[in-house]
Amino acid sequence: MESSHIISIVKVQMKKENNNKILPRDKHNETRNIIHSIKVGVSLVLVSLMYLLNPLFHQVGENAMWAVMTVIVIFEFSAGATLGKGFNRGMGTIVGGGLGWLAAIFAQSIGGVGNSIIIGISVYICGTVGTYIRLIPRVKERYEYGVVTLMLTFNLVVMYGLRANEKVWEITRQRLLSILMGFIVCICVSLFIFPLWASDELHHSTVSTFHDLANTIQGCLEENGTLVSENESQLIAGFNFCNSVLNSKSEDELLANSARWEPWHGKFGFCYPWENYLKIASVLRELATFILVVGHSLQSSKQDMACLRQSHSEQLETCEAIGSRVAWALRELGDSMKQMKKCEENNKGSSILAKLKACKAELSMVISTSKVAILENGQVLAISSLVFLLMKVVEKVEELVQEVEELGQNAAFRINITIPLSS
Structure with missing residues (x-):
């Protein structure tokens, strides 16, 4: 009997034995789940201070919501997963926001019909190249979320710059700052409060x-x-x-x-x-x-x-x-x-x-x-x-x-x- 035949037999048997199977709950995993849930709640309270405290609110304005979104999106079960996802989101936001701001400024300098043409071309290039890069196996394994964030941030900034004109840099700065603060809160809570x-x-x-x-x-x-x-x-x-x-x-x-x-x-x-x-x-x-x-x-x-x-x-x-x-x-x-x-x-x-x-x-x-x-x-x-x-x-x-x-x-x-x- 060959090894491949053995593996095939086992897979068929596994499907039969796994039907309607309920595994017992692990008390250790339940404790870890509770700890993780509490840490997420603490992080959300901390980033909510950006709305509650006037000095912080004046710095980021309505974009404080991006800090809350950052916590919800990147806070993972383990410290390593949180660090990886936070790094991807941070780099994607910085690179995407920077490129989007440059594209918006360049389009505004041309003006007229050329403004819309430049933005359309830049959006096409970002979407095409970004999608191809995220499909590369090595990139997909560790950096896919960062590439997706880059594409999203680029499109948001460049599209907003099409209408906001002189406010594009201020909007970019506020969003980067709010995301950075959300990232710092997540990392600190994840690493220093009962790290998993x-x-x-x-x-x-x-x-x-x-x-x-x-x-x-x-x-x-x-x-x-x-x-x-x-x-x-x-x-x-x-x-x-x-x-x-x-x-x-x-x-x-x-x-x-x-x-x-x-x-x-x-x-x-x-x-x-x-x-x-x-x-x-x-x-x-x-x-x-x-x-x-x-x-x-x-x-x-x-x-x-x-x-x-x-x-x-x-x-x-x-x-x-x-x-x-x-x-x-x-x-x-x-x-x-x-x-x-x-x-x-x-x-x-x-x-x-x-x-x-x-x-x-x-x-x-x-x-x-x-x-x-x-x-x-x-x-x-x-x-x-x-x-x-x-x-x-x-x-x-x-x-x-x-x-x-x-x-x-x-x-x-x-x-x-x-x-x-x-x-």
Whole structure:
């Protein structure tokens, strides 16, 4: 069975299992939601002072509403997302307002019919070029909102300049000032009042995925788990988690993009290698795919596995032992990321990669000719499918070892001496 066929089977199964599913509410997320809501309310009160206090109102006039709009638009859940969106809005407003003001002044200097022609041409160029730029993948990922703001501000300023004439600069100044004040309020509240960091969320979710997948693969293969059908609810919970991992790509990318904007905090410095987290998350999704298929394969061949356990339990015991080693390797990698320490082994034989290679060698012996010849056809198919899938699981864990090592090098993880797993 090819990897692409396996992934297709999993996607079909996911659609069936996700129908009418209601996930329990997370108390931690509920607390974070309350904190975020309070911070937005505080920010709106602060920018409303631009209307309530006469000195501030005289500076920005009716354009104080732009400060309120800025808070509502750019205040995101995490500090990084707020910084990124605020930077995009600020730069888009400054560049768009400046270009719009220049275009309006140039059009006014020509006057007559040329005034309208120049404005029409400038609006066309801004709309065409801006739309093309925002469709570039790299720009779309991080700066699309800034380009949209530039286009909007340019058109507002240049169109207003067509009728307002001498007031165009005053209107531009007031709007820039009000937007700047709204941006400052958002950044200060977001960074200094119970800050919520996208980087922490991405880091902790990646670490927990290692441990949860380790528990899932071990639960699928342990003697009192799936093979004897005594812990069905725990198995279903493991499958549900694998499904959530497979659907986590967009969330991981959003968190990584927000984390790139965040300042130095905690253990994360400037230019932290968040792209490595995306690589690790991609391999974890592939690993979740094969773990999910392992569970469904064991369920579909439950009777053959039960017979195999009664007559020839050696093969299954080997698979269960390998599952435990894979789970250990995943937990070691998760702990390495959690503590931000490298896994430096005492000797070559105790390394994670060496143990995984030994697992692959043992799996190849499980379906050797001498051991398979005494089994029935159904049992041969069941154990062969299990061995093939476990081999894929081990290969994916080997990829994870390499990705975590690369992250450790790029992020300057400290040295950590691990205790080797006893045989």
